[in-house]
Amino acid sequence: MRISIPKEREREVAPAGSHDAACYCCVDLGTQNTPYGAKRQLYVAWELPHELTSRGKPFVVGKFYNLTGDARGALRQDLESWFGRVLDQAELEELDLIDELIGRTGTIGLMHQTNQNGQTRTQVTSIMLPRRGTAARIETVTAPIKFGLEDGLNRNAYDELPEWLRGIVGRSPEYQKAVAPETLQGSTDERLKSHLGKKKKQQPATAAANLDQELDDDIPF
Numbered sequence: 001m002r003i004s005i006p007k008e009r010e011r012e013v014a015p016a017g018s019h020d021a022a023c024y025c026c027v028d029l030g031t032q033n034t035p036y037g038a039k040r041q042l043y044v045a046w047e048l049p050h051e052l053t054s055r056g057k058p059f060v061v062g063k064f065y066n067l068t069g070d071a072r073g074a075l076r077q078d079l080e081s082w083f084g085r086v087l088d089q090a091e092l093e094e095l096d097l098i099d100e101l102i103g104r105t106g107t108i109g110l111m112h113q114t115n116q117n118g119q120t121r122t123q124v125t126s127i128m129l130p131r132r133g134t135a136a137r138i139e140t141v142t143a144p145i146k147f148g149l150e151d152g153l154n155r156n157a158y159d160e161l162p163e164w165l166r167g168i169v170g171r172s173p174e175y176q177k178a179v180a181p182e183t184l185q186g187s188t189d190e191r192l193k194s195h196l197g198k199k200k201k202q203q204p205a206t207a208a209a210n211l212d213q214e215l216d217d218d219i220p221f
Contacts, residue, residue: 011119011120012053012054012059013112014048014060014061014110014122015059016110016112016122017110018107018108019048019107019108020048020105020107020108020130020134021046021049021105021106021107021127022049022103022104022105022138023044023101023104023105024045024046024047024142024144025045025046025060025062025142025145026044026098026101026145027042027146027147028040028042028067028147028148028150028169029042029043029064029165030149030172030173030175032172034066039068040066040068041065041067041168042066042075043062043065043168044062044063044101045061045145046060046062046106046108046124046127047142048060048108049138049141058141060142062124063124069093076092078126079092079095081127081129082104082128083129084128084129098146102144103140104136105130105134105135105136106130107127107129107131108124108128109125109127110122110123111123145165147165147169149169149172149175153175158175
């Protein structure tokens with residue numbers, strides 16, 4: 001008589017290459033810690049309608065951005081590539097990203113990378129105009145995920161986020177201020193460092209490190 005541990009199921013990853021994509025997720029993560037200090041962050045994700053998992057559902061991929069309109073920033077560069085035109089500063093600042101991005105189609109470039117644990121991950125390398133003949137906007141198979149913090153905390157929208165996104169948003173000073181204004185005082189950087197320090201003590205070190213690694217951005221703006 002024996003009890004054995006089942007073999008770990010291999011994690012499916014979206015295939016590398018160029019694919020049709022549609023945005024289903026746009027989430028304001030609030031201010032997060034980055035190698036360049038406290039930065040407002042955004043998470044955008046797409047489904048690949050023509051690339052299905054073994055369960056018959058579209059693969060999904062996502063990308064973290066610094067929420068900035070700086071011309072050197074990845075967000076502005078990707079938006080201009082996606083929209084197929086240069087955006088002036090006034091137009092950029094008028095965009096409601098949730099309304100503009102959810103359901104918008106495009107052509108996404110993906111490549112595979114192996115992390116330090118030997119796991120293969122899919123990285124979004126580009127997002128461009130949809131192929132000719134593709135609808136500019138579609139209803140995604142994956143349920144849309146929308147969340148913003150500019151108008152205060154919408155508790156229902158927050159509760160509907162996937163658990164891992166709630167965890168990231170929940171450690172931002174914007175969220176903490178909304179649920180307990182008296183707990184966070186001082187500058188944004190000071191509040192964030194204090195809050196992150198408490199969180200890391202409560203979480204396993206590996207989990208905290210993984211989240212920090214995901215939020216690292218290659219640009220200081």
